[in-house]
Ligand SMILES: [Zn+2]
């Protein structure tokens with residue numbers, strides 16, 4: 001990001017923290033948490049501790065960092081080096097990222113960039129650049145409504161597992177839009193807080209269906225009312241439509257017939273492939289590393305995501321009615337516009353409107369849209385003097 005654009009983004013962040021910093025809530029046991037922040041153009045600072053929320057909010061307004069993070073763990077001494085911190089416990093965290101869900105729309109809106117010749121195009125990254133044959137190609141993922149909806153659907157799957165397999169009701173899990181293209185789910189004050197990293201890995205494996213064998217289909221006939229994966233597998237097979245390619249030919253429509261068909265007519269290869277499909281359609285696509293690692297710091301709720309300029313926002317109401325493409329816009333009741341030069345951007349939806357696609361063109365866009373495109377690395381701010389910066393006026397009023 002060029003200097004001029006960076007300055008504007010930082011001022012946008014500063015104004016947001018000045019006006020809305022009071023929305024940031026203290027995590028439980030704030031004095032036992034580790035904090036960290038990433039300054040614009042700087043290196044991450046970790047191992048910070050805050051005694052109270054006032055100091056934390058003051059830092060956000062003063063520094064307006066690109067990212068601000070808080071541990072899900074609590075420690076005896078959070079500002080000590082990692083091995084001396086004295087780990088106490090950690091909330092269970094799940095990370096669902098739309099990009100990892102590989103929606104078919106990715107080939108429409110994702111962008112690849114050749115580091116050899118600078119060629120930039122829509123579509124999935126090719127093996128080598130058609131212009132210069134370089135294989136140094138970067139993937140630049142974007143997320144459309146379909147991607148964000150897929151992440152929400154995955155979150156619902158996770159909540160179902162949490163409730164019916166782990167006994168964690170929806171009131172025990174907090175759901176956050178990540179500020180980019182996914183959701184963070186945090187389970188607080190549960191019996192799982194004391195689990196070590198190995199037990200958390202087992203939990204992540206369970207959600208991913210890792211290690212689930214095809215034997216569940218052939219030798220240990222699952223029933224729809226069974227707990228855990230057995231019941232999920234049974235209900236999935238029972239509820240497949242009549243025209244499902246796996247059973248349409250044999251006309252095995254009832255659950256009993258389908259199970260018989262699998263055990264007696266399917267080849268081993270067919271069983272394995274069908275089982276792969278059952279797992280893939282029923283598992284939760286989480287980033288296991290995030291759940292397993294108990295020494296991470298996570299973007300703090302109500303802070304801004306430097307990859308989009310959107311807010312990491314808690315979904316406090318019903319998840320199905322939560323629209324992050326509207327509700328996570330930081331300064332949305334704002335009539336300011338910004339002149340940007342957009343290099344390459346797919347059509348995006350933000351704040352209730354859609355914009356683009358754009359290719360090598362100057363546009364006058366709502367400020368939050370300009371911020372989104374700049375932080376995505378797709379645009380730069382136009383205008384040379386500081387007076388013309390959209391945020392030249394200092395934030396002065398609190399709502
Ligand atoms: Zn190239």
Ligand SMILES: [Zn+2]
Nearest residue numbers: 105144146147
């Ligand atoms: Zn998409």
